[in-house]
Amino acid sequence: MLRSMYAGISGMKGFQTKLDVIGNNIANVNTSGFKKGRTTFQDMMSQSLSGAEGPVVQNGDALRGGINPSQVGLGSQVGSVDNIQTQGNRQTTNRPLDLALEGDGMFVLGQNLVNPLDGNGNPDPTQGVDLAETTINFTRAGNFYLDNDGYIVNSDGKYLLGENNGNVDRLQIPAEAASFSIQNNGAVTYVDETGVVQNAGQIRLANFSNPGGLEKSGSNTFQLTINAGVFTDDGNFDSVNDLVIPEQNGTASVVSGALEMSNVDLAEEFTEMIVAQRGFQANTRIITTSDEILQELVNLKR
Template identity: 60%
Template sequence: MLRSMYSGIAGLKGFQTQLDVVGNNIANVSTSGYKKSRVAFQDMMSQTIAGASAPTDIRGGINAQQVGLGSQIGAIDVIHTQGNRQTTNRTLDLSLEGDGMFVFASGTDADNFALADVNLAYSRAGNMYLDNNNYIVNANGEYLVGMNEAGNVGRIEIPPTASSFSIQGDGTVNYIDGNNQTQIAGQIMLAKFANPGGLEQIGSNMYRSTVNDGMIGVDGIPTLIVPESEGSASIVSGALEMSNVDLAEEFTNMIIAQRGFQANTRIITTSDEILQELVNLKR
């Protein structure tokens, strides 16, 4: 069989994956905190027909002769660039300006806990809510992690007697008590990663730590960082970070993937026609 036919099949698989990635990006163009992905291709191994030879006194060197055997997916990268800010004027809508991620915990009902004892997930999506017990949670019901009123790592509770509350750029959560006095309910903390592209996407705008994310912490447990310190992000209350998907770029990538897919089908068709001519030689 012809090598070109198998190269065409490899190309079809690669461009189909690229179309899948582009389609997912476009589907999440309005998803808060979503980070777009891209596909990087690399060539497969090449078949060596003739090896290279060194130059001699009477003859120059000769390069190797190799035929490539197609392409394959080299990487699917998640691009963690800053998304645009959308103003909502809702206090519990939080946007991060800079590096870092919100930390969420599940698997506990304690106000104070050790990070090693709970299930942790990370996100840039800042649409927060108050649950029935007045704790700050995300859309999945996971607790937003920070330093609570007692100064311990845990859930952040806004007392039901509070008449209003606000969130500062450094994550401090203030509220007005029944005596019209300003009190501190806690402080939202962040996690930072040297390689956020190494995080694993687990759906619902959430990420999970891996061995290659460059987490600032020890043994998979993050070191919580105060917003606006150590180069971490500032928190903007009343706004959401939108998806960083660029529709013009995605539609261009879709056209490239479509044409690449079509070109590889032509390779297969042409190879088939050549094989048909070879079969017809016996007539």
Template identity: 60%
Template sequence: MLRSMYAGISGMKNFQTKLDVIGNNIANVNTAGYKKATVTFQDLMSQTTSGAQGATDTRGGINATQVGLGSKLGTISNIHTQGFQQTTNNPLDLAIEGDGMFVLEETDGATYYTRSGNFYLDDNGTIVNSDGLYLQGLAGNITIPTEAQSFSIQTNGTVNYINAAGGTEQAGQIGLAGFSNPTGLQKAGSNLYLDSPNAGLMEALVTPETDGAASIVSGSLEMSNVDLAEEFTEMITAQRGFQANTRIITTSDEILQELVNLKR
């Protein structure tokens, strides 16, 4: 069989994966805290028909002759650039301005990270996300007493509330997690990430606005960083690449048909 057929098949598979990633990006264009993904390809091993030779006293050097055998998937990377902020005027909608992640925990101690800052108060007054995971402060869960008249969240993560007597008290301070390689985080669904050995967790909880840490903006949500114009351009490129690889298979099939017809 012709090597071009297998090369075309590998290209079709890779461009299909690229289209899958693009489709997921477009589907999450309005998902708070979503970070777009990009795909890269790598060439497969090449078949060497003749090796390279160095120069001699009577003849110059000769390069190797190789035929490529197709392509393979290189990486699928999440791009953690800043998304634009959408103003909601909800004090529990929080956006991170800078690098970092909100830290969420389950009651069993499982830890998750997110850039999606749409939080709520449960029946105990504890700040949770839409799945009921607890937002972590520097001293653990953050609970606002049910008798509080109002509350506010400062840019350094401090959560203040007005008590029944009209005085101001502090319910806690939101902490952020920093990663040297946020691209290494693993997506867990529901806008959540899991730590991985390659994410480079620098410190479990850091104080916002200290030592270069990000600040927190209350009343806003960080939206997706997906650029529709870019995604549509990539989609057209992937579609044409897929079509070109199908044409390679069609052309190779026509050549094989001609070889079969030689017997007649």
């Protein structure tokens, strides 16, 4: 069979993956905190027809110059599907629980919360949340809400985690609070029924040296991988010291009353879609042409 036919098949598979990624980007053009994907390609192993040869010199005379290798490529393959973690545009909503991040870092979400154990081996809620045992996700989507108990949660009911009394814990605004506010450094305060300003804790962020190494887990959230390079003080993501205070150490500031929108650029996506479509069509033409050549070979006997 002709090598060009298999090269065309590999090209079609690669451009199909690229179209899948583009379609997902366009579908999430209005998704808060969404980070677009990008497909890159690599060439496959090449088949060598002849190897390289050096110059031929005899008795000081140059008899022949060097010869380059001759190789035929065998197609392309998907090299990577990257998560592009650039900043999305900020949309003002004037809703106090809509939070946008300006800079690096992500909100920390927790579910199936586990409390550290006390001296008797029993869960101790006064010590906050055990990060090492709790299901943790990260997000840039800052549309938060209050549940029935006054805890700050996202649209799926996952708790927004921060620092409270020196521990990693949920952030709660009492039902009797007259009002509340969230500062740029993540400090959450409220005015109680007597008019006194009270502290409800501080939102803390997770910072990563390689946010592109996070794995998407659906619902606008990411989960930690071994290659994300999360900031820690001892190599383990398990304590309040592993959560960074906003506006410190190069971490983002928290903007209340706004949302970070998707970083998808429709003009760019449409351009990439046209390129992928034309590439797919060209690879199908390679297969058609190869088939016609094979048909000519079969007809030689007639």
